[in-house]
Amino acid sequence: MSVDLGINRRILLFPLPYQGHINPMLELASLLHLRGFSITIFHTQFNSIDSTKHPSYDFISIIDGTTSNHFDVNDIPSQIIALNTNCEEPFHDSLRKFLSENQGVACLVADLHWYKMHAVAKRLGVASLVLRTGSAASLRWFTAFSVLQEKVYHHLQELKKDELVTELPPYRVKDLIFIDKSRLGDIATLVAQDVEAAQNSSGIIMNTFTAIESDEIQKLHQELSVPIFAIGPLHKFTSQFQSSLLPQDRSCLDWLDKQAPGSVLYVSFGSLASLNYEEFVETAWGLANSRQTFLWVVRPGLVCGTENVSMPDGFDGEVRGRGVVVAWAPQLEVLAHDAIGGFWTHNGWNSTLEGIWEGVPMICRPFFADQMGNARYVTHVWKVGIELEGKLERRIIEKTVRSLMKEKEGYEIRERMRVLRKNASECTKADGSSHLAINKLVHHILSL
Numbered sequence: 001m002s003v004d005l006g007i008n009r010r011i012l013l014f015p016l017p018y019q020g021h022i023n024p025m026l027e028l029a030s031l032l033h034l035r036g037f038s039i040t041i042f043h044t045q046f047n048s049i050d051s052t053k054h055p056s057y058d059f060i061s062i063i064d065g066t067t068s069n070h071f072d073v074n075d076i077p078s079q080i081i082a083l084n085t086n087c088e089e090p091f092h093d094s095l096r097k098f099l100s101e102n103q104g105v106a107c108l109v110a111d112l113h114w115y116k117m118h119a120v121a122k123r124l125g126v127a128s129l130v131l132r133t134g135s136a137a138s139l140r141w142f143t144a145f146s147v148l149q150e151k152v153y154h155h156l157q158e159l160k161k162d163e164l165v166t167e168l169p170p171y172r173v174k175d176l177i178f179i180d181k182s183r184l185g186d187i188a189t190l191v192a193q194d195v196e197a198a199q200n201s202s203g204i205i206m207n208t209f210t211a212i213e214s215d216e217i218q219k220l221h222q223e224l225s226v227p228i229f230a231i232g233p234l235h236k237f238t239s240q241f242q243s244s245l246l247p248q249d250r251s252c253l254d255w256l257d258k259q260a261p262g263s264v265l266y267v268s269f270g271s272l273a274s275l276n277y278e279e280f281v282e283t284a285w286g287l288a289n290s291r292q293t294f295l296w297v298v299r300p301g302l303v304c305g306t307e308n309v310s311m312p313d314g315f316d317g318e319v320r321g322r323g324v325v326v327a328w329a330p331q332l333e334v335l336a337h338d339a340i341g342g343f344w345t346h347n348g349w350n351s352t353l354e355g356i357w358e359g360v361p362m363i364c365r366p367f368f369a370d371q372m373g374n375a376r377y378v379t380h381v382w383k384v385g386i387e388l389e390g391k392l393e394r395r396i397i398e399k400t401v402r403s404l405m406k407e408k409e410g411y412e413i414r415e416r417m418r419v420l421r422k423n424a425s426e427c428t429k430a431d432g433s434s435h436l437a438i439n440k441l442v443h444h445i446l447s448l
Contacts, residue, residue: 009106010038011445012098012126014091016080016111016133017047017064019271020348023235024133024207028109029057030238031231035442037106042094044087060098063090076369077186084116084193092120099124106445109205112139115193118201127202127448134349136208136216136230137377138370139198141177143223144168145191148176175376177369195224202448203227205441207234207349210433211423212356212382229441231434233353233424235332246271249326252295253333259293262341265405266334266360268297269346273367274304279392281312286397288315292405293322297329335360342404344388347374356384359421361413363388363404384417386410 011032015025026049029039039057043049044064051059065086099105107127110117121128132139141148147167161174168176177187198204204224209232210217221228231237256264267287269275275283280303287294303309311325331351334340335358343355344363352374355362362385364375378385386409388400404410427434 009036009104009446010040010102011106012040012042012095012108013131014042014108014110014114014117015049015131016113017044017083018076019047020350021111021113021133022047022049023350025109025111025131026054027234027238028131028205029054031234031438032442033057034238035438037445038104040098042091044083046083060094062087062094075183077183077190080113081186081190084114087114088116088120091117092124095120095124095126099126107202107448112194112198112204113190115197118197122200129445130198130201130204132198132204132206134207134370135352135374135377136206136213136220137171138177138349138373139204139206139220140168140216140223141171141370141373142191142195142198143220145188145195149188170381171373171376175372177373199224199226201226203229203441203444206230207232207353209233209424209427211420211427212377227440227444229437229444231437231441233357233428233434235350235354236357236428237434237438246299246328248328248330250330252324252326252329253337255324256295256334256337256339259339261338263293264337264339265290265292265294265342265344265363265401266329266340267294267344268329268331268351269302269365269367270348270351271299273346273371274302275392276304277309280309282392282394283397284312284315286392286394287323287401288318289394289398290401290405291322292401294319294324295329295334296323296325297327298325299328342401342410344401347371347378349374352378356382356417356420357424359417361385361404361410361417363400365392382416382420384413384420386413 013025013029015022029041033039033056040060041057042060042062044062046064046066064083105126107129108121109129109131112130112132118128144167163173165171165173165176203226206228208230210230217228217230287296300307332354335343335354340360342363343360344365345351345355347364347366348371362378364378364385364387366372366375375387379387386400386404426432429435
């Protein structure tokens with residue numbers, strides 16, 4: 001339902017140019033547009049958004065100084081810092097020009113990691129709100145970072161990995177965002193700038209909901225002392241499908257239509273995670289030997305050092321009729337399909353939310369950043385998944401797949417997931433916490 005804005009109020013949005021950050025921002029754009037706001041989206045040339053797929057919005061391209069879309073996932077912090085440095089002046093010039101030519105700008109909503117853009121908006125007299133695309137728990141890692149550093153937790157990630165982090169339960173040391181010692185300076189800089197941007201903002205918009213993170217949301221409010229709007233899961237408040245940086249193979253949906261309800265394991269490690277070739281081979285044969293029907297996303301670049309990798313000899317014949325491999329899938333539709341009975345995931349926050357919303361129990365194999373913490377919540381707090389730890393070996397993979405899909409452990413997880421899904425759906429009803437938070441967010445924006 002839209003609100004009477006009186007005048008045409010416009011919201012400016014600036015997503016960080018990674019798939020897991022672009023989608024929630026575009027979903028927020030759709031939600032706010034449905035509430036009556038006009039939308040202008042700033043975007044970088046790096047991982048540029050295809051504006052033709054979003055004709056209802058205006059787009060402004062920002063020169064970012066990057067030369068390619070290829071990068072090392074271990075070097076993302078330094079890349080984010082470089083993007084901030086490179087985009088600060090072009091964004092300042094574009095925003096100043098936009099403000100001189102347009103009236104009725106309500107605010108800027110920028111990704112948390114665009115800390116310099118929040119500062120630019122403040123200098124130009126524009127209120128800014130932060131969109132945090134990860135969990136509330138992971139943002140609490142940011143606010144606790146200096147204390148964690150004093151306790152040298154990040155230097156103990158190999159020595160005391162199973163030790164509980166008493167300042168940040170239920171995380172264990174190994175659930176903290178892993179820090180390469182050579183990049184500690186960049187991490188510290190990024191975290192400090194992000195926390196400062198959040199504290200100086202007019203509010204934090206979070207893609208989470210009280211059914212799964214009520215305590216974490218409340219603690220963040222106390223720690224940051226700014227309004228927090230937990231309005232997730234964002235993809236349930238928009239009629240649009242997600243924007244994809246990779247072409248989707250929709251033929252897998254026709255194949256799923258032919259499978260029995262709850263019989264298919266969906267396997268996807270997101271847009272950034274990668275395996276070495278040995279891990280890839282073990283994953284392939286673990287899936288094959290499980291005798292489980294599966295849909296596996298093997299995107300370009302999934303295997304380190306190559307854009308496209310061939311399946312191991314004999315694999316195609318072994319899984320013919322019960323296993324399908326695609327380069328990229330329409331994940332929201334896949335997870336919502338009746339045939340899906342399990343989700344082997346990297347536990348990126350978007351994938352974790354989507355799996356919970358659709359009530360799909362998980363096999364958790366986190367790779368980097370906040371994924372380890374997300375997996376910890378899935379397996380030990382909500383107890384709706386099994387973590388696949390240690391070295392990837394086909395025998396362990398086979399056993400884990402069967403446990404989730406066929407055995408008592410999987411049945412018990414499925415029952416807990418049904419309860420969690422029901423609680424999640426309550427948040428999105430007209431009197432639910434997420435729906436009410438959206439109303440508060442709209443009124444907050446109009447008061448700025």
